[in-house]
Amino acid sequence: MNSGLEDVVAAETVLSDVDGANGRLVIRGVSLDELVKGSSYEDVVALLLDGFLPLPDDLPAALGAARVEVFRHTASADAGIVALSPVDGLRALMARLGDGEDINTALCLVAAPAVFTPALLRLQRGLEPIAPDAGLGHAADALRMLHGALASKEQAAALNRYLVTVVDHGLNASTFAARVVASTQAGLTSSVLAGLSALKGPLHGGAPGPVLDMLDGVGAPEDAPAWLQDALARGERLMGFGHRVYRVRDPRADALKGAVRLLAASGAIEPGRLALAEAVEQAALDLLKRKKPDRPLETNVEFYTALLLEALGFPRDAFTCVFAMGRVTGWVAHAREQALGGRLIRPKSVYVGPEVAKAA
Numbered sequence: 001m002n003s004g005l006e007d008v009v010a011a012e013t014v015l016s017d018v019d020g021a022n023g024r025l026v027i028r029g030v031s032l033d034e035l036v037k038g039s040s041y042e043d044v045v046a047l048l049l050d051g052f053l054p055l056p057d058d059l060p061a062a063l064g065a066a067r068v069e070v071f072r073h074t075a076s077a078d079a080g081i082v083a084l085s086p087v088d089g090l091r092a093l094m095a096r097l098g099d100g101e102d103i104n105t106a107l108c109l110v111a112a113p114a115v116f117t118p119a120l121l122r123l124q125r126g127l128e129p130i131a132p133d134a135g136l137g138h139a140a141d142a143l144r145m146l147h148g149a150l151a152s153k154e155q156a157a158a159l160n161r162y163l164v165t166v167v168d169h170g171l172n173a174s175t176f177a178a179r180v181v182a183s184t185q186a187g188l189t190s191s192v193l194a195g196l197s198a199l200k201g202p203l204h205g206g207a208p209g210p211v212l213d214m215l216d217g218v219g220a221p222e223d224a225p226a227w228l229q230d231a232l233a234r235g236e237r238l239m240g241f242g243h244r245v246y247r248v249r250d251p252r253a254d255a256l257k258g259a260v261r262l263l264a265a266s267g268a269i270e271p272g273r274l275a276l277a278e279a280v281e282q283a284a285l286d287l288l289k290r291k292k293p294d295r296p297l298e299t300n301v302e303f304y305t306a307l308l309l310e311a312l313g314f315p316r317d318a319f320t321c322v323f324a325m326g327r328v329t330g331w332v333a334h335a336r337e338q339a340l341g342g343r344l345i346r347p348k349s350v351y352v353g354p355e356v357a358k359a360a
Helices: 034-037 041-049 059-076 086-094 103-123 138-147 154-163 173-182 188-201 208-220 219-233 251-266 271-290 299-310 316-341
Strands: 018-019 024-027
Touching: 018 041, 024 034, 024 041, 024 251, 034 041, 034 251, 041 059, 041 103, 041 138, 041 154, 041 316, 059 086, 059 103, 059 138, 059 299, 086 154, 086 188, 086 316, 103 138, 103 188, 103 299, 103 316, 138 154, 154 251, 154 316, 173 188, 173 316, 208 219, 208 271, 208 316, 219 271, 251 271, 251 299, 271 299, 299 316
Parallel strands: none
Antiparallel strands: 018 024
């Protein structure tokens, strides 16, 4: 038995290749480095869903229309839903979507986190949700619905880069959960809800927020080495470092670091905040190399995700929702791939309980 299914191959996929040894991520034949240079999130939606569903001639327009379609469900966000955490509220609203296997269901699921997350955050602040603008890009519209004003070009580009960067990543916990449900032919919404439920766990999608707690705790660049040393001495994990698969630097960290620097250049991030983060990153890498020389612990996607989403105005308790905003397309694509070509997923277990008592 391999605990955690370590190194067990459970699926063949055309969707993404995670090369942990070399720090390389390929999305359907295109490297992440190439994707983030100029691809819109809509481009990547088309890339992942092509062949699994009949795509509309104008996918950006269809996705914009899907945002408008799912917005009507925000009317069902009563006081009970609004009182939930953002990710639980998002899950409750997404559960209202139909459980089909068609392109309209798929696009509504892709649209839903970008619509429901801003709506829930505004409702929690006592504000009315803002209806989508189908003519805007997906990232720009999400920010407009959150803030009530058009985002700058740099802000929209930064969120777009984030959504592209996290759209798919092999057979991670949430994607595997989505594929298990899809293998039962339960439907796309059921599969996506399984993925979202797995994503909310702190060992998967709930980790970027604590990166900011760490930065706040450090306070000043010169205090980073001592603060991190004390944290390790207390047995605490340094958030934003290390990954289950990557044995070198997470390529997504570099993609997002570039976006953070562009935001800083535009004035959307205070220079002192970025200087603090870079000082903490370097001090942490130096410390981890000394303390754990046999265990590679490099910067992962969470570190610069935290700075990026903070700069875009998302509260820390909603970071998992924004992760879902990007990853949902991967869940849909994997669910379709599993439903079309896979078998019912049914692994074996090894019984280690008490033996049946023998008769006297």
